[in-house]
Amino acid sequence: MERDSLEVDVLFVGAGPASLAGAMRLRQLINKHNEEAEANGGKKLDEITIAVIEKGREVGSHMISGAVMDIRPLEELLPDFRERGAPLESEVTVEDVSYLTRRFKIRSPIIPPPLDNHGKYVVSLNKLIRWLGPIVEESDVMLIPEFPGAEMLYDGDRVIGVRTGDKGVGKDGEEKDNFAPGADIFAKVTVLGEGSRGSLTKKHVERLKLDEGRNPQVYAAGVKEIWELPKGRVTPGFVMHTLGYPLPNDTFGGGFVYGMQNDLLDIGLVVGLDYQDPFTDPHRLFQQFKQHPAIAKMLEGGKMLYYGAKTIPEGGLFSQPKYYGDGFLIIGDSASFLNSQKLKGIHMAMKSGMLAAEAILEALVADRYDNETLRKFETLVRESFVHKELYEVRNFHQAFRHGRRWGLIESGLQYLTGGFGLLGDLETEAGHEKMKKLHVFNRMPKRSGEVPEPEPVKYDNQITFDKVTDVYRSGTEHDEDQPSHLKILDFNICINRCTQEYGNPCQYFCPAAVYEVEESGGGRKPKINFSNCVHCKTCDISDPYQIIDWVTPEGGGGPNYINL
Amino acid sequence: MKIIVCLKQVPKNDSILRINDQGNWIQDRDLTYEINESDAYGLEAALQLKEKQGGEVIALSLGPARVQSVIKEALARGADRGIHLEDPAFDKLDAYGIAAVISAAAKAEGFDLLLTGLQSDDYGFAQTGVIAAELLGLPHATIVMDVQPGDGSLRVKRELENGYFQWVSMPAPAVLTIQSGINTLRYATLKGIMGAKKKEIKKLDVTALGIDKAALAPRMEFLRVYVPQKSKQTQFIEGSPAEIAASLMEKLRNEARVF
Numbered sequence: 001m002e003r004d005s006l007e008v009d010v011l012f013v014g015a016g017p018a019s020l021a022g023a024m025r026l027r028q029l030i031n032k033h034n035e036e037a038e039a040n041g042g043k044k045l046d047e048i049t050i051a052v053i054e055k056g057r058e059v060g061s062h063m064i065s066g067a068v069m070d071i072r073p074l075e076e077l078l079p080d081f082r083e084r085g086a087p088l089e090s091e092v093t094v095e096d097v098s099y100l101t102r103r104f105k106i107r108s109p110i111i112p113p114p115l116d117n118h119g120k121y122v123v124s125l126n127k128l129i130r131w132l133g134p135i136v137e138e139s140d141v142m143l144i145p146e147f148p149g150a151e152m153l154y155d156g157d158r159v160i161g162v163r164t165g166d167k168g169v170g171k172d173g174e175e176k177d178n179f180a181p182g183a184d185i186f187a188k189v190t191v192l193g194e195g196s197r198g199s200l201t202k203k204h205v206e207r208l209k210l211d212e213g214r215n216p217q218v219y220a221a222g223v224k225e226i227w228e229l230p231k232g233r234v235t236p237g238f239v240m241h242t243l244g245y246p247l248p249n250d251t252f253g254g255g256f257v258y259g260m261q262n263d264l265l266d267i268g269l270v271v272g273l274d275y276q277d278p279f280t281d282p283h284r285l286f287q288q289f290k291q292h293p294a295i296a297k298m299l300e301g302g303k304m305l306y307y308g309a310k311t312i313p314e315g316g317l318f319s320q321p322k323y324y325g326d327g328f329l330i331i332g333d334s335a336s337f338l339n340s341q342k343l344k345g346i347h348m349a350m351k352s353g354m355l356a357a358e359a360i361l362e363a364l365v366a367d368r369y370d371n372e373t374l375r376k377f378e379t380l381v382r383e384s385f386v387h388k389e390l391y392e393v394r395n396f397h398q399a400f401r402h403g404r405r406w407g408l409i410e411s412g413l414q415y416l417t418g419g420f421g422l423l424g425d426l427e428t429e430a431g432h433e434k435m436k437k438l439h440v441f442n443r444m445p446k447r448s449g450e451v452p453e454p455e456p457v458k459y460d461n462q463i464t465f466d467k468v469t470d471v472y473r474s475g476t477e478h479d480e481d482q483p484s485h486l487k488i489l490d491f492n493i494c495i496n497r498c499t500q501e502y503g504n505p506c507q508y509f510c511p512a513a514v515y516e517v518e519e520s521g522g523g524r525k526p527k528i529n530f531s532n533c534v535h536c537k538t539c540d541i542s543d544p545y546q547i548i549d550w551v552t553p554e555g556g557g558g559p560n561y562i563n564l
Numbered sequence: 565m566k567i568i569v570c571l572k573q574v575p576k577n578d579s580i581l582r583i584n585d586q587g588n589w590i591q592d593r594d595l596t597y598e599i600n601e602s603d604a605y606g607l608e609a610a611l612q613l614k615e616k617q618g619g620e621v622i623a624l625s626l627g628p629a630r631v632q633s634v635i636k637e638a639l640a641r642g643a644d645r646g647i648h649l650e651d652p653a654f655d656k657l658d659a660y661g662i663a664a665v666i667s668a669a670a671k672a673e674g675f676d677l678l679l680t681g682l683q684s685d686d687y688g689f690a691q692t693g694v695i696a697a698e699l700l701g702l703p704h705a706t707i708v709m710d711v712q713p714g715d716g717s718l719r720v721k722r723e724l725e726n727g728y729f730q731w732v733s734m735p736a737p738a739v740l741t742i743q744s745g746i747n748t749l750r751y752a753t754l755k756g757i758m759g760a761k762k763k764e765i766k767k768l769d770v771t772a773l774g775i776d777k778a779a780l781a782p783r784m785e786f787l788r789v790y791v792p793q794k795s796k797q798t799q800f801i802e803g804s805p806a807e808i809a810a811s812l813m814e815k816l817r818n819e820a821r822v823f
């Protein structure tokens with residue numbers, strides 16, 4: 001079968017809020033430009049094609065977030081979003097910020113200003129994107145789900161498009177009857193909006209050294225569930241954030257509980273991936289969070305419906321790669337446009353996409369797509385609220401690296417000093433470099449040859465669930481007859497070094513039970529249940545040897561998130 | 565050869581199902597959908613026949629606006645055009661009603677083969693194709709695994725129990741209900757997806773089809789849908805082996821009444 005190829009003008013990779021807002025804004029700007037040109041006799045832009053490719057089965061199926069949303073960019077993009085039935089759950093009605101000890105919940109008498117969500121909205125990003133997709137499509141943007149970007153196409157170092165993934169490849173790499181090679185999509189501008197730890201973005205940033213002189217990115221992993229509670233118990237717009245239990249003092253993060261419509265409660269835990277203990281398991285910590293008396297009480301009589309997990313780039317301003325260059329722009333989480341203090345990225349993603357659209361319009365008008373022309377994007381970002389927000393919280397995550405208590409003081413000072421704090425501008429270390437070896441935690445096995453393991457946990461299937469049960473609730477599916485999309489560059493390291501040094505932490509940090517280590521015939525062997533993978537990207541980030549490479553599986557594979 | 569393939573849109577295979585407030589079906593809020601499994605194999609069978617024989621494949625679906633995505637998917641995979649049967653009167657049809665509407669549309673269109681899936685993954689009646697054949701006065705075959713068209717006739721392979729098959733000959737036009745797993749489904753290519761945008765989807769309602777609404781009144785109704793009650797019980801008997809054995813015998817005799 002021959003490889004398809006397609007030429008478009010502008011290609012967005014990943015149908016998240018960043019790309020969808022960007023693509024739609026670009027169409028609006030082109031229409032406006034042409035109307036003005038018509039009125040003033042200026043030069044109109046010829047037919048411009050805009051395409052968005054997405055790895056999920058549908059636009060929205062991989063969408064997961066909190067979320068409390070700052071809706072300004074939505075208002076700007078679609079002033080009539082209410083009339084069009086935007087599925088916002090509720091304006092924030094009740095706010096609760098609490099500190100959890102093992103048994104108690106201490107509610108903060110005031111809402112600390114950075115956590116104040118007055119005027120913001122509780123939304124399900126999943127619902128919002130499933131709603132927005134068709135509207136964007138109607139505005140004359142091609143949305144192409146089930147086509148993951150597998151490779152960047154270059155001419156020298158200039159980006160000229162993306163090659164999508166092959167389909168119909170068997171598990172040993174053989175071509176099946178229905179083999180269909182990936183398509184080459186050529187574009188004047190390729191916009192990477194792949195979200196956190198984008199697989200193309202990662203390699204592209206490496207190739208062009210776009211992160212030179214920047215702090216390494218630090219991430220957090222968010223694990224969450226949607227619960228259905230007895231009728232009338234959930235207050236839509238209820239927003240609770242917690243600090244403390246079950247996270248150890250040296251681990252960044254916290255819990256959240258949001259009230260949605262239709263008796264649904266959104267509950268989750270965010271865990272910084274720059275932790276030290278190799279047995280840290282975000283899914284397990286989340287189970288402990290739900291067992292806290294104050295939380296368990298909320299969930300009583302309810303039923304867990306949906307589960308999901310995803311990483312969040314927390315590094316902020318100083319971890320941003322250079323996000324423009326010859327033939328490309330990087331937007332949203334992929335370029336670390338996220339307010340890490342408020343844990344809000346949706347509005348930043350949307351706005352960054354919309355600013356990218358403005359820069360692209362200028363490029364189209366000038367018919368120039370080089371670094372100099374696309375630098376305009378950076379100028380626009382610097383003039384917008386996006387930069388202001390990033391700047392104010394530029395040191396937030398870093399403040400937590402000496403532990404929570406110190407972090408709270410430092411971040412409080414940062415708030416007062418406009419982000420500067422006591423320590424000035426801070427550096428970060430990449431998360432996987434902070435992980436400590438087992439002996440640091442006195443976790444070495446008593447006898448040599450024994451394998452260290454954390455204490456087993458019991459799941460009650462009422463409030464707590466094991467990973468496999470939870471994964472079922474994420475609707476995740478991959479065709480089993482395909483090569484694993486989790487590439488382990490060197491299995492020997494897993495068995496010969498990692499087992500003894502770190503105790504194979506992949507078993508713990510993966511929230512979907514993808515990694516197992518099997519004892520077989522006296523030896524240990526890693527087993528990779530890739531079809532469970534919820535595409536959170538934790539493994540690509542946290543593996544201490546950096547030998548796991550997450551690549552896109554066959555298009556359409558992955559979670560089928562609903563309401564998350 | 566002109567082939568009409570019926571494609572039903574059903575809730576995705578492992579959806580989290582919740583029963584609706586009336587207790588007579590599932591909640592449709594928060595569902596995502598896909599092509600009914602055996603229908604997808606019907607579509608593939610039709611596309612392969614067309615590749616061999618030439619002709620036309622028409623993708624037909626009945627349901628609300630959302631089912632257009634199923635038709636579009638079929639067009640992207642290679643169907644030539646689509647028919648979308650949509651009308652508020654089609655909202656709560658039983659198998660007879662669905663077959664009545666489909667057969668009216670198929671008759672108006674004309675065809676050599678009408679394919680449906682073996683059964684739908686949601687209702688599982690396995691009736692639609694069979695009733696449609698009856699209403700059209702045409703021969704039919706069910707659980708079809710292979711189709712070999714001849715001159716004005718067909719030879720089809722049917723699946724029987726225990727690994728047995730049956731070959732049947734019949735005159736064409738005919739109605740076949742297709743078994744899952746009989747071929748390898750193709751992927752929609754990017755070219756196919758682009759091309760699909762230009763293909764026609766004809767929309768037909770009660771008036772266009774000239775159907776008498778009264779004739780569609782359901783002959784069958786769902787009274788109650790519920791989650792099976794767990795009736796299995798586990799008891800642990802404690803004590804010495806002799807006591808356990810005695811207690812077990814007593815329970816088997818008096819509670820479980822197996823003797």
Ligand SMILES: Cc1cc2nc3c(=O)[nH]c(=O)nc-3n(C[C@H](O)[C@H](O)[C@H](O)COP(=O)(O)OP(=O)(O)OC[C@H]3O[C@@H](n4cnc5c(N)ncnc54)[C@H](O)[C@@H]3O)c2cc1C
Binds near residue numbers: 053055125200223347
């Ligand atoms: C648990 C959690 C809680 C959060 N809470 C909040 C909150 O309360 N408020 C808030 O504002 N923000 C919150 N965020 C952050 C917010 O969700 C993100 O900042 C936002 O979704 C980023 O949008 P994006 O478009 O950049 O990327 P994403 O939303 O990640 O979208 C990227 C899309 O690209 C697709 N994709 C990726 N790679 C490829 C590829 N190679 N080819 C094709 N498609 C690809 C993905 O499938 C996905 O659909 C939270 C995030 C998490 C995980």
Ligand code: SF4
Binds near residue numbers: 486540
């Ligand atoms: S395999 Fe990696 S990306 Fe997939 S769920 Fe596990 S940690 Fe996340």
